[in-house]
Amino acid sequence: MENARNNAAKSLLKKRKLRATPARTELLDVVQSYGTAIPYTKIQEKLADTDRITLYRTLNVFLEKGILHKAYTSGEETYYAVCGENCTAHEHRHNHVHFKCTVCENVTCEKTEGEIRIDLPGFEVETVGVFLTGVCGGCL
Ligand SMILES: [Zn+2]
Numbered sequence: 001m002e003n004a005r006n007n008a009a010k011s012l013l014k015k016r017k018l019r020a021t022p023a024r025t026e027l028l029d030v031v032q033s034y035g036t037a038i039p040y041t042k043i044q045e046k047l048a049d050t051d052r053i054t055l056y057r058t059l060n061v062f063l064e065k066g067i068l069h070k071a072y073t074s075g076e077e078t079y080y081a082v083c084g085e086n087c088t089a090h091e092h093r094h095n096h097v098h099f100k101c102t103v104c105e106n107v108t109c110e111k112t113e114g115e116i117r118i119d120l121p122g123f124e125v126e127t128v129g130v131f132l133t134g135v136c137g138g139c140l
């Protein structure tokens with residue numbers, strides 16, 4: 001495994017005040033270097049030596065600490081993506097949408113032009129999830 005990539009994972013862990021255990025560093029490195037949101041089956045494939053319970057726990061720590069978020073879930077498959085600067089250990093703030101390309105099937109986090117705002121009187125909105133499908137720029 002390349003050192004530069006591991007370092008990126010380690011510095012993000014440090015920022016979130018998490019110890020850089022081998023399981024955490026490897027998982028984060030796999031997600032960071034994948035390019036698009038990564039399906040869980042791909043994570044399992046790439047980390048075949050990590051036992052499932054450790055993997056599951058590590059994923060949950062990352063979800064709780066604002067390091068990763070679920071980009072898309074379909075049936076048994078969940079896609080994970082790295083969070084941006086706005087996410088903290090206390091809350092996720094995603095001002096972006098998730099896009100699934102029907103051709104290459106990649107799921108990506110995409111910034112929209114302008115803020116996504118949905119007003120729902122009488123409710124306190126905590127998360128906003130917008131999911132779009134279509135054809136991505138690379139497949140058009
Ligand atoms: Zn997040």
Ligand SMILES: [Zn+2]
Nearest residue numbers: 101104136139
């Ligand atoms: Zn595509």
Ligand SMILES: [Zn+2]
Nearest residue numbers: 071081098109
């Ligand atoms: Zn996202």
